[in-house]
Amino acid sequence: MKLKVVILSLSVFAYAGFTAQNIQNNPGSNHGNKFEQLGTILPTPNIYRAASGAPGHAYWQNRADYNITAYLDEDKRNLKGTETVTYYNNSPDELDYIWLQLDENEHSSIRNAGYDNSSVLRPSTTDQQLKVTELPVKDNGYGVTLEKVTDASGSPLKYTVNKTMMRIDLPKGLKKGEKFVFKVDWNYNISNRMKMGGRGGYENFPEDGNDLYTMAQWYPRMCVYSDFQGWQNHQFTGRGEFALVFGNYKVTMNVPADHIVGGTGECKNYDQVLTSDQLSRYRKAENASEPIEIVTLDEAKKAEKNHSKQRKTWVFEANDVRDFAWTSSRKFVWDGMRVTIPENNNKVMAMSFYPKESYGLYRKFSTKAVAHTIKTYSEFTIPYPYPVAQSVEAASGMEYPMICFNFGRTEKDGTYSEGTKNGMIGVIIHEVGHNFFPMIINSDERQWAWMDEGLNTFTEYLTEEKWDNKFPSKRGPAWTIVDYMKLPKDQLEPIMSNSENIVQYGPNAYSKPATGLNILRETIMGRELFDKAFKTYAKRWAFKHPEPADLFRTMEDASGEDLDWFWRGWFYGTDPVDIAIDKVTVATPNLETNPKAAEEIKYQVDKPLVNSFEDLSKIRNREDKNTTFYVDQDKEAQDFYYRYDRGQEKASTKEYTTKVDATLPLDAKDKEKFKNITAYQIDFVNKGGLVMPIILEFTFEDGSKLYDKSSAQIWRLNEQKVSKTYYFDKKLKSIQLDPMRETADIDTNNNLWTNNGSSGETSKFQLFKQKQEGAPVRGSSNGKVNPMQAAGKI
Incomplete structure (x- = not known):
């Protein structure tokens, strides 16, 4: 239907910032x-939290065990529990x-957090977008309806509901x-999360008339009572996630008989809910090294066509989980x-x-990515302790203990773009990885x-990085955070900000802290020291409630x-980090150079999505070698794009032209003029304000290279300007600061700084205009023919 255009709109803008x-x-x-x-920026150590960052000798935390029965009414799209x-x-x-916590109240028009x-x-x-403002606001029918709250003997308990808290x-x-x-x-009407947003709800598939349910934040959940803040009962606004206590769960879900259920923990009655063939395949999968x-x-296609009116009850149990x-x-x-x-010889069922609609991607990669994730995270943190790890394709990205909801669907012809493939693998790794942070190392996500x-x-x-050395990671390498760090100060807030008050949420909560840790690992501490310390943190705070100071x-x-x-x-x-070479003072005449003209190069759209910069x-x-x-080990993972990235597959695309900036090479005659020691005083200025090592x-003229790194502490006596003097017995051609772009x-x-041959002081900023480009940003095909289609491959 063609949409009529009207001259009215209400547009939602971002949260106001908060500065720590x-x-x-x-x-x-x-x-x-x-x-x-x-x-005093950090809290004072005490008997609960030691000055070392470890739990104190009197550390404690509360616990909640749940026995839950749920009834999914697919016709009414209602959950009763x-x-x-x-x-x-x-x-x-x-x-x-x-x-x-009554998180479903966030979907209510009258009982939400009111942010x-x-x-x-x-x-x-x-x-269709225009809605007449109705005051007072009417109840939209969503949110938790509390039917009864009693003690163990059945006596009513007095309770108060304040928005999303009870x-x-x-x-x-x-x-x-x-x-x-x-x-x-309680009960509540399940929302269409594709229209209303949120983490839990249903997605409807009009072509076959079926729903896919992701049941999250679906039951009243205990808040955390802690030594550092008492009750964590901040309202749920839909952004800041959750603070939860550990406990044991027994959950029964009554659903239509033709539904398949996946959940936190282990199913205890597969023999009652699966067909004999399915149960046999599950038993084989328990010992399989490839997904079965x-x-x-x-079977899934056949089930889509018949909506059973019968019911089945699935029983799950999970111990030492927070949700x-x-x-x-x-x-x-x-x-x-x-x-x-x-690390612990734990035998885990990895499942998807x-x-x-997702078969062409998920059958190839999902369960293998799940397995790779829990094994790799176990190397860097603690051994994965749970019996199950699961990935669910639900056109989303959200995590819970032992189960997560991800995205990744193919085109109708079975092809997919490389951006879709990499995005899917990345989100599976990310969401499965959340089993460690915060499902086990249980931080307060709300704050x-x-x-x-x-x-x-x-x-x-x-x-x-350990999945594929050519994987185009967009968060982690220092150079990828630069555009965010360049933003004006009024668009930024510190990492140490409450989650509700962050404007640039993705860079602030995800990219900047991840980049900081990578800088610590690669540039400041070194891998050995960092990895030991990071594993110590994970071990100390596994199944506990850490805070930033810890x-x-x-x-x-x-x-x-x-x-x-x-x-x-x-x-x-x-x-931000912006350390500049302010000037270089040379004790001998500088070298003369002849400029090299800019070059033109050809490039193609939809080239392999590997990082142009080898970080x-x-x-x-x-x-x-280790x-x-x-x-490289699993040949099944070497799909079309694996070969395409390595030049083993070709796809015809239109060519474009771009220019490579001019360079200033040394004049060959000048390389022979000076053979005595030359002194170079390099003056640095801290233009950005954030101190970092000077790398x-x-x-040299003969093509040889030397490297030096001064620790960040070089700035301790003057945080704005420092100098370093070097003596060499051969002439310098150039000095490159941060050559591997590892400080952001x-x-x-x-x-x-390039030696231009003049005597005395030389300023690179006035004489040279050599520009260094960052890696190009690539995305999905956005409807264009992808290389897989162009090559006629599936």
Whole structure:
């Protein structure tokens, strides 16, 4: 239907920013600020949290066990549930009340958190987008309906609902070491998450009339009561995620008989809900090293056509988890295989659930990516402790213990773009990786989004690197954060900001902390020191509730590195890195050079999506004989794009022309003029404000190179300007600052000095205009013919 255009609109704008306080001890000076200890910025160590970053000798945390029964009404798209919760008070405090989260209220028009956004009048909109403002706001029928709240004996409990939170007043104080058992009956209308957004809900497939359900935040969940803030009962706005307690779960889900269910933990009654053939295939998959289809594509297609009116009940159990999520649909193909974690010999079922629309990608990659992820994360953090790890294709990206919802669908002809493939593998690694951060290392996502997203994105980057050395990671390498760091200060906020108040959420919560950790690993600490410290943090805080100071202190405690300057600048501030070579003073005449004209080169669209810049991690991984890459071992993972990236497949595309900037090579005669020692005083200026090591590549006339790195502490006595003097017995051709782009310097145009042969002081910035381009940004095909189609390959 053609849409009519009207002259009215309300447009939603972003959250207002929040700036964390970066206390300066000596703001009027050129020193004494960036290298001072964090001091009172961090909380005072105590018996619960030690100064080393480890849990204190009196550390405690509470616990909640759940017994839940759920009924999925597909016709009404309604979920009805009953839960019995046993809450254990291990704190030293007597509790008069407890708090629970009613996250589904965020979908309600009248019971949501009430975090309004700015809106403006746009010049045009469509009649379908236009909705007449109704005041007072009417109930849209979504959100939790509480039917009954009682104690273990069935006596009603007094409770209060405040938007997305519910307080239950206890009949008497709950003392240390005591437990309280209560029961809640509830129901809610399941939302169409493709239209209303959110993490849980259903997706409808009009072509076959079926739904795919992702049941998340679907039951009343206990809030965290902790030593560092008491009850974490901040409202759920839809962005800041969750703070949850560990416990044991038993969950039964009554669903249409032709649905396939995947959930947190292990199913205890496969013999009752699967056909004999499916059960036999599952038993084979338990010992398989390659994914086996438990529910086949043909079975899934047949199930789509018949909507059963019968019911089946699936029973799942999970221990030591902080949450429970599940999925249900008759559309699912289901495959699985066994994975052994070497560090603890844990035998894990890696599985995937996906509709036919995703078959061409998920059948090839999903379960293998799940297996690769839990094995690689186990190397860098702690051994994966759970019996199951699952990936569900649901056109989304969200994580829960042992199960996550991801995206990745092919075109109708079975082809896919390389961007879609890489995006799918990346999101599977990311969401499966969340099993470690924050499902096990259980940070408070509501307050500190970066503690799960940033740490997970960093470990995702390490895992992508070990999947394929050519994987085009967009988060992790220092050079990829530059565009964000260039933004004006009024568009930035520190990493240490509440998740609700971040404007640039992706870069702030994901990319910048991940990049910071990679800089620590590759440039500041070195891999050996960093990896030991990072594993120590993971081990210390597995199945516990860490805060930022626990990470900061552990990284220093386990490595012997004073990193307060780095946390202060990268996490508490918004200054970028921009270290410039201000001038070079030469004690002998400089060299003359002849400019080399700019060159034209040809390039094609839809070339292989490998990074144009070989970052430091890729080079080191390739040189390390102990590092192996998944795609080089598993021939099944070597699809069309694997060969295309390596020149084994060709696809015809239109050619374009671009220019390579002019260079200034040395004159050959000048190389012979001076054979005595030459002194070079290099003056650096800190234009960006954030201190970093000074990394130099010296290139001499004879083509040889030397490297030097001064630690960030070179700036400790003058945070604005420093100088370094070098004496060489041969002439320099150039000095390149940060040659591997490992510090996230936002302006590489001031990082190169080239010897032009003049005497005295030389300024690169006035005499040279050599420009260094970053790697091109590539995306999906956006409807264009992809290389796979052009080559006629599937």
